Amino acid sequence: MLTPSVIPAIIPQSLAHLRACIGRLAGAAREIQIDIVDGIFVPEKSWPYLDGDRDANIAELAAAVPEDLSYELDLMVAGQSLDLSSWLAQNPGQVVLHVESFSDDAGLAQAITETHMYGRMVALALNNDTPLERLAPHLLDIDGVQCMGIAEIGAQGRSFDERVLNRIREIRSKYPELSIGVDGSVNEETIMRLKEAGANRFVVGSAVFDTPDPAQAYDALSKLVAL
Numbered sequence: 001m002l003t004p005s006v007i008p009a010i011i012p013q014s015l016a017h018l019r020a021c022i023g024r025l026a027g028a029a030r031e032i033q034i035d036i037v038d039g040i041f042v043p044e045k046s047w048p049y050l051d052g053d054r055d056a057n058i059a060e061l062a063a064a065v066p067e068d069l070s071y072e073l074d075l076m077v078a079g080q081s082l083d084l085s086s087w088l089a090q091n092p093g094q095v096v097l098h099v100e101s102f103s104d105d106a107g108l109a110q111a112i113t114e115t116h117m118y119g120r121m122v123a124l125a126l127n128n129d130t131p132l133e134r135l136a137p138h139l140l141d142i143d144g145v146q147c148m149g150i151a152e153i154g155a156q157g158r159s160f161d162e163r164v165l166n167r168i169r170e171i172r173s174k175y176p177e178l179s180i181g182v183d184g185s186v187n188e189e190t191i192m193r194l195k196e197a198g199a200n201r202f203v204v205g206s207a208v209f210d211t212p213d214p215a216q217a218y219d220a221l222s223k224l225v226a227l
Contacts, residue, residue, distance in 0.1 A: 002179060002200035004225045006191075008218055009033040009074070009183065009205040011156060012047040015057070015064045021209060022069065028215035031070040031093070033183070033203050034061075040078040041101045042153055055086060062090040072096060074125070074146075074183065074203075076153060079107055084114055094121035096146050098153075099134045112141050123181060127153065128163040132170065144179030145171060147199070149186055156205035160185035165197045172198030191225055 008029050012018035022032065039045035048057030065071050072094035073087055079102040087095065095115050102108040108124075115122040125146035126134060135145065147167050150158040164182060171180055181201030182194050191202055204221060211217040 002177075004195060004200050004202065005031070006218060006222045006225060007031050007033050007072070007181075007201060007203045008208045008214070009035055009156070009203045010209070011035040011037065011044075011205070013050065014047050015060055018047070018064050021214075022064075022066065024209065024214045025218060026215040028218045029069070031072070032065075033072050033074050033096075034065075034092075035074045035205075036077060036087075038077040041076050041098065055083070058083075058086045058090065072121075072123075075101075077101060079103060079111070082111070084111055085118075088115060088118040088120055092120060094123060094143065096123045096125050098125045098127075100127055100130055105134075105137050109138060109141070112138060116141070123179070125183070127151075128161055128167055132167070135171075139175065139178075144181060144201070146181040146183055146201075146203070147171070148184050149182050149190065149194070150184030153184065157210065158185060160190050165193060168194065168197040168199050188221065188224065191221060192227075195225055 010018055010021045037044050037046040038049045048054045070093045073092045074096040076098060097111055112122050121143040123144040123146050124142050127148050147164050149160055149164050151161045168180055180199045181203055182199045183203035186202045186204045187207035202225060208214045208217045
């Protein structure tokens with residue numbers, strides 16, 4: 001049985017903002033997700049696409065994360081502009097690639113191969129409107145999938161998309177051993193429904209960081225999903 005885990009998600013506005021968010025967790029979490037948004041694949045932007053030298057900023061990422069904290073990168077970046085090697089060089093434990101950001105399966109397959117060549121894990125994210133058949137060519141080469149709990153990705157605090165529950169159930173019924181994460185509108189009201197549908201990884205943004213005590217909020221969600 002796959003062990004459930006809660007992963008706090010940060011959409012950094014700067015490296016200073018990233019460090020501050022990590023600090024607010026006060027060591028409660030062992031793993032975080034860092035959301036990277038380019039303003040092309042989705043309208044919003046995050047660091048390092050907001051200002052300055054993007055490549056130089058990327059090179060500073062690993063030093064901004066404490067050595068005892070594992071992190072994954074959720075790359076909401078258009079495939080044609082994705083400099084994957086620069087991100088992989090920052091030593092993430094896992095990279096999340098969005099299937100819709102690639103124009104064809106060949107480009108996506110190449111990105112998966114490159115990620116594994118760096119010794120990193122890779123998960124594929126897909127929107128609720130995207131046919132599950134997009135996963136089929138890659139299932140033997142990935143470490144998990146990430147379903148979306150919201151209809152429009154790229155920001156936190158959006159309303160829950162009920163369609164994700166059936167999507168998770170369908171994936172779990174077909175692939176009982178596959179790690180299934182869900183990102184978007186994961187909170188105290190939805191997390192147990194998502195678990196019951198078959199998810200085992202719960203990426204949480206505003207339900208942790210839009211609280212007075214993110215560490216306490218993280219602990220509460222972790223205890224809830226462990227029931």
